[in-house]
Amino acid sequence: MEELDMLLEELAANSMKNDSDKKLTLNLPAQSSGNTVTSGQSSEKDVYSQLPAPVSAEVMSPGTATRELDSIMNELLGLNLEVSEQMAEKDTKLEDKKETAGTNGEKDPAEGNASKNLSKNIDTIDNLLGTLSSDMEKMGVQTAAKGHCASCGKCIAGKIITALGKVWHPEHFVCVVCKEELGGKGFFEREGIPYCKVDYENMYSPRCAYCQGPILQNILTAMDRTWHPEHFFCSHCGERFGTEGFMESEGKPYCPKDFYMLFAPKCSGCGESVRENYLSAANGTWHPDCFVCSDCLKPFTDGCFLELDGRPLCSQHYHTRTGTLCATCNTPITGRCMSAMGRRFHPEHFVCAFCLRQLSQGVFKEQGGKPYCNSCHDKLFL
CATH class of the missing domain: 2.10.110.10 (Cysteine Rich Protein)
Known part of the structure; x- marks a missing residue:
């Protein structure tokens, strides 16, 4: 220590002799004496006389680290997007070149270079992600993979x-x-x-048989097809079906009124649709109440009728229309028949109008529209 003090005094003296304005500052080590010797003007601040205040090393919080990770990931995604856009442009150019090369029968080397560049860019991004994961682990943020993406198969370290x-x-x-x-x-x-x-x-989604659109809510099933409830209506009048239901024809639904009007057979008597009980006769379809004699409108109580021109007739009116009623008894002639004076007779009813004897031989004389035998005619009119 004494030798050090002596050295300091000599240095101070030499300094004052050589240059009165020159200043010399010496910061002694803490092990020696702990005192600081300063020469020159005391008003000047000695930069070596004080140690800087210690600064505590702060550890980045997990929240800050996570935000930093998101920022870097966004930059990487932007990089990937930029690379993808560039590769898309290159692919377009390569396709054009490939078509030209294919025409000339040559192979374009740019195709191989593009594949190498793409592989290189992908490797670069993977390396950056690996380095980022390592740095985040050092900062106390867990970056262990959360699983492998079901689409690309790569590890997921960010959002999931x-x-x-x-x-x-x-x-x-x-x-x-x-x-x-x-x-x-x-x-x-x-x-x-x-x-x-x-x-x-x-x-x-099931499809509506009417509009072919998807059925998202209420569904109606009919005729082995599916429908929107508002689209299941009569194909003729467009009205939705009520409690009476619907009837089908050729794969289309109809309300009962329109179905019977369009497709049901018509009664040959009244012309209305036949819905329930009906009769088939005289080449037509009939309501039971409409199947009557066309002339007298009486039902066929015995179940027998005769047809003339597609119209059912009772025996009396049939023979009347055909002229086969006996002119004497006014009943139908079903067997042998005598025709005389424009009329028809049962053989037994063709008699002399005066003596009433049967004119079996067919010989008679007419007077006043009546047949007479020869003797009676002579007696009465000659």
């Missing part, structure tokens, strides 16, 4: 969607038809495959 018993990257959980992301909305599942609402309904 759990659905259908699997885990997915949010951008990979999409409708299998339109590729729309399903993370922020509802979805439908069929055989383990996700669909958006529109595509699922278009592909698997």
Whole structure:
């Protein structure tokens, strides 16, 4: 210590002799004396005389680390998107070149270079993700993989969607038809495959037999087909069916009124539709109450009728129309017949109008529209 003090005094003296304005500052080690010797003007601040205040090393909180992770992941996704866009442009150019090369029979080397560049970019992103995961682990943030994406098969370290018993990257959980992301909305599942609402309904919902649109709520089943309830109506009048139900013809539904009007047989008597009990006779269909003699309108109590020109007639009026009534007894002639004076007679009823003897020989004389035998005619009129 004495030698050190002596050295300091010599240095101070030499300094004052050589240059009165020159200043010299010496910061002694803490092990020696713990005192600080300063030469020159005392008003000047000695930068070596004080140690800087210690700064505590803060550990990044998990929340801050997570936000940093999200920021970096967004940058990586942006990078991936940019790479994808560039590769899409390259693919378009490669397709054009490939068509040209195919015409010339040559192979374009740009195709192989594009594949190598794509593989290189994917490897770069994977390396960045690996480095990021390691750094986050050092900061106290758990970055262990949450599972493997059911779509791409890669580990999931950021946001995750759990659905259908699997885990997915949010951008990979999409409708299998339109590729729309399903993370922020509802979805439908069929055989383990996700669909958006529109595509699922278009592909698997039952179809209305009238409008062919998907049936989403109430469904009506009739004639082995499905219908919107508001679309199941009469094919003729358009009215919806009530308690009377409907009737079918050629695969179309009809209300009973229109069905009978359009398709039911018509009564040959009144012309109305025959719905229930009916009779088939005289080449027509009849209501039981309408099957009567066309002349006297009386029913056929004995069940027998005769037909003339498609009209049913009782025996009396049939023979009247055909002229086969006996002119004497006014009853139908069903057997042998005598024709005379424009009329017809039963043989036994063709007699002399005066003596009433049968004119069996067919010899007679007429007077006043009546037949007479020769003797009576001579007596009466000669």
